[in-house]
Amino acid sequence: MDKTPTTPVYFAECFGVSKTQLARHGAFNISLVTDLPLFIDPFLLFNSRKPQYQRLHDEIIRYLRFLRDKAAAEHLDPGLMTAWYHFPEVRQTWLGFSQSSNQGHGLGRDFAASLHQNLHKIFHNFGNEQITRGSHLEKLCLVKDGVGRDNISDFTTNLIRRFLAEYTQRFASKHIDPLLRKRIHLTKVRFNYDTETWESEWFDLPWRGGDYVLLTPKDMLTKDDTWINKNDLVDDFDRIPAAIPNDALRAQVNNYFRKQLPIEPSRKDEREAVSRTILEFPELIDWYIRYKEEHGEDAESISAMRVAFSQALYTEQFRELRQLLANTTGFFDLAGQTYAEAHQRVAFLKDVIENKGGHRIFYVHGNPIEREQDLHILYRLTWHGTKMDVTREANDGRGPVDFKISRGAKDKTLVEFKLASNTQLARNLKKQVEIYQRASDAPRAIKVIVCFSDTEFERVQRILRELNLLGHRDIVLIDASQENKVSASKAR
Numbered sequence: 001m002d003k004t005p006t007t008p009v010y011f012a013e014c015f016g017v018s019k020t021q022l023a024r025h026g027a028f029n030i031s032l033v034t035d036l037p038l039f040i041d042p043f044l045l046f047n048s049r050k051p052q053y054q055r056l057h058d059e060i061i062r063y064l065r066f067l068r069d070k071a072a073a074e075h076l077d078p079g080l081m082t083a084w085y086h087f088p089e090v091r092q093t094w095l096g097f098s099q100s101s102n103q104g105h106g107l108g109r110d111f112a113a114s115l116h117q118n119l120h121k122i123f124h125n126f127g128n129e130q131i132t133r134g135s136h137l138e139k140l141c142l143v144k145d146g147v148g149r150d151n152i153s154d155f156t157t158n159l160i161r162r163f164l165a166e167y168t169q170r171f172a173s174k175h176i177d178p179l180l181r182k183r184i185h186l187t188k189v190r191f192n193y194d195t196e197t198w199e200s201e202w203f204d205l206p207w208r209g210g211d212y213v214l215l216t217p218k219d220m221l222t223k224d225d226t227w228i229n230k231n232d233l234v235d236d237f238d239r240i241p242a243a244i245p246n247d248a249l250r251a252q253v254n255n256y257f258r259k260q261l262p263i264e265p266s267r268k269d270e271r272e273a274v275s276r277t278i279l280e281f282p283e284l285i286d287w288y289i290r291y292k293e294e295h296g297e298d299a300e301s302i303s304a305m306r307v308a309f310s311q312a313l314y315t316e317q318f319r320e321l322r323q324l325l326a327n328t329t330g331f332f333d334l335a336g337q338t339y340a341e342a343h344q345r346v347a348f349l350k351d352v353i354e355n356k357g358g359h360r361i362f363y364v365h366g367n368p369i370e371r372e373q374d375l376h377i378l379y380r381l382t383w384h385g386t387k388m389d390v391t392r393e394a395n396d397g398r399g400p401v402d403f404k405i406s407r408g409a410k411d412k413t414l415v416e417f418k419l420a421s422n423t424q425l426a427r428n429l430k431k432q433v434e435i436y437q438r439a440s441d442a443p444r445a446i447k448v449i450v451c452f453s454d455t456e457f458e459r460v461q462r463i464l465r466e467l468n469l470l471g472h473r474d475i476v477l478i479d480a481s482q483e484n485k486v487s488a489s490k491a492r
Contacts, residue, residue: 008032009031009032009033009319009322010029010030010031010032010315010319011027011029011030011031011032011206011213011215012029014032014208015175015176015177015180015206015208016176016177016180017175017176021171021175022171022215025170025171025215026217026218026219027167027171027215027216027217027218028095028215028216028217028218028221028307028310028311029311029315030093030094030095030213030215030216031094031314031315032094032208032209032213033380034094034377034380035094035095035096036094036095036310036314036377037095037096037223037224037310037373037377038095038096038221038222038223038306038307038310039095039096039149039150039153039157039221039222039223040095040153040156040157040160040216040220040221040222041153041156041220041221041222041226041227041299041303042057042060042136042137042138042152042156042226043136043138043226043227043228043292043296043299044219044220044221044222044227044299044300044303045057045060045156045160045220046134046136046296047293047296047297047299047300048219048220052163053220056159056160056163057134059159059160060137060156060159060160061126061127061134061135061137063159063191064119064123064126064135064137065123065126065127066191066193066196067084067085067115067116067119068119068123068124068126070084071116071119072119076116081112081116082112083197083198085111085112085115085116086112087154087155087158087188088158089154090154090157090158090161090164090214091211092211092212092213092214093157093164093214093215093216094213095216095221096150096153096154111151111155114140115140123135123139123140129286130286131283131286131287131289131290132286132289132290132293133290133293134293136228136289137152137155137156138152138226138227138228138229139228139285139289140152141226141229141230142228142229142230142233142285142288149225149226149229152226153226158188161186161188161189161214162186162189162190162201164214164215164216165186165189165201165203165205165214166203167215167216167217168203168205168206168213168214168215169203169204169205171215172204172205172206173204176206180206180207180208181204181205181206181207182204182205182207182212183202183203183204184202184203184204184205184207184212185200185201185202186200186201186202186203187200188200189201218304218307218311219300219303219304221303221307222299222302222303222306222307223303223306223307223309223310224306227292227296227299227302227303228288228289228292232288232292233274233278233285233288234271234274234275236288236291237257237274237277237278239291240284240287240288240291241253241254241257241284241287243287243290243291244287249281249283252281253277253281253284256277256280256281257273257274257277260272260273260276260277261273309364309365312364313364313369313374314374314377317360317361317364318361318377318378320360320361321352321358321361321378324352324356324357324358325348325349325352337411338405338406338411338412338413339413339444339446341405342405342413342415342446343446343473346415346446346448346476347476349379349448349478350476350478353478353479353480354478354479354480358480359479359480359481359482361378362450362452362480363482368452368480369419370419370421371419372417372418372419372422375417375418375419375450376417379415379417413444413445413446414444414445414446415445415446415447415448416445416446416447416448417447417448417449417450418447418448418449418450419449419450419452420449420450420451420452420456420457420459420460420477421452421456425449425460425463426463426467429447429463429464429467429469429475430467444474445474446474446475446476447474447475447476448476448478449475449476449477449478450478450480451477451478451479451480451481452480452481452482453481453483454481454483456481457477457479457481460477461477
């Protein structure tokens with residue numbers, strides 16, 4: 001008889017609703033175990049055909065104009081800086097960049113200072129743009145180092161939190177048992193421009209694990225980066241001058257850029273030349289944004305594709321893997337010391353992937369996953385429902401580690417997942433030698449390497465052989481290839 005995982009993971013199963021009901025509402029079926037690497041892109045609000053989304057974007061810009069005007073008129077009291085600029089991460093969406101839970105850093109002093117200092121430099125013409133069609137918060141990350149997609153998404157999410165609460169409340173009132181809901185008083189959900197204060201409001205929201213939960217519409221989500229981002233500004237630089245109608249300016253930009261390049265430029269040389277050219281001609285940023293605006297339909301289609309990929313991988317396929325583990329191995333019933341139990345779980349995972357069809361989990365549309373972050377999310381989800389504490393482990397000097405498996409203060413084991421395709425794998429494994437050589441003063445560590453072809457498998461074996469690590473108990477190779485597997489014949 002099939003045995004289902006003991007603890008539900010996803011919103012639908014936690015609150016007893018169907019995936020069809022969620023799909024009709026347009027919401028993403030989030031995990032309530034760990035953040036999924038999706039986030040709200042403000043450009044999708046700006047470019048949406050939905051008047052409600054456009055109004056949300058207008059409200060974001062209105063608030064930025066308010067901050068800009070206040071910064072110009074007076075010295076800002078530290079208390080007002082906190083009230084107007086500081087926001088927590090909205091962890092209740094279960095989206096973002098924390099891989100071990102839903103605990104992020106939010107928008108504190110550093111972001112507040114960056115935004116406050118750059119209001120006049122970057123947002124001086126908000127509402128009166130001459131080049132772009134509209135105003136864009138993402139402009140901040142194009143100019144200011146250290147302000148990235150996580151800051152932009154956190155700020156956006158906070159400023160539309162009232163909408164998200166109402167959106168979730170509508171769904172909950174129709175489909176979720178009142179016993180699984182709670183009336184919550186949310187602070188800072190609406191800004192009163194007359195009193196210049198944030199106001200609170202009550203909502204009836206899903207409640208689980210001592211906190212409320214917020215749903216997010218899929219059509220305002222993306223993955224990897226915002227549509228307007230610094231990497232594209234640099235990588236697509238050759239398209240920007242061509243979009244400038246001013247012949248003289250276009251010629252000056254191209255001439256200056258060429259002068260920054262050595263005779264045989266490397267990719268690094270080109271990126272540095274782009275950065276210097278943008279500093280010399282800051283109006284290029286507006287022309288870049290204009291180019292992005294004109295290709296807004298691409299933003300929608302690309303984001304929709306990324307969200308569909310995420311839905312397939314993080315919910316459907318990862319859930320299938322949990323089911324395989326529960327059905328065939330007793331994976332969720334293990335108990336013991338963390339080192340032995342971590343090894344057993346890795347062995348179970350390896351067996352399911354290599355011999356019971358679990359390798360399919362790692363492929364979307366026939367292509368293997370390319371990010372180790374996806375392995376980490378998978379591993380965190382498969383441990384949920386066990387008695388162990390599974391958390392992300394910071395770099396403590398011994399090298400980067402993915403997870404700390406612990407039971408109490410003294411019993412812990414470190415587990416690191418790597419893709420065989422990682423170009424830094426040999427270097428990483430070389431550092432691992434030092435860890436194993438002085439294991440007496442460090443927690444035990446297990447390294448799991450996932451291969452997607454025989455070529456990758458043989459490359460890893462060659463590296464291990466050169467480092468005298470081939471056959472080491474704490475280095476486990478998993479064959480997730482689609483080729484015929486004869487796992488027992490391969491030396492592990």
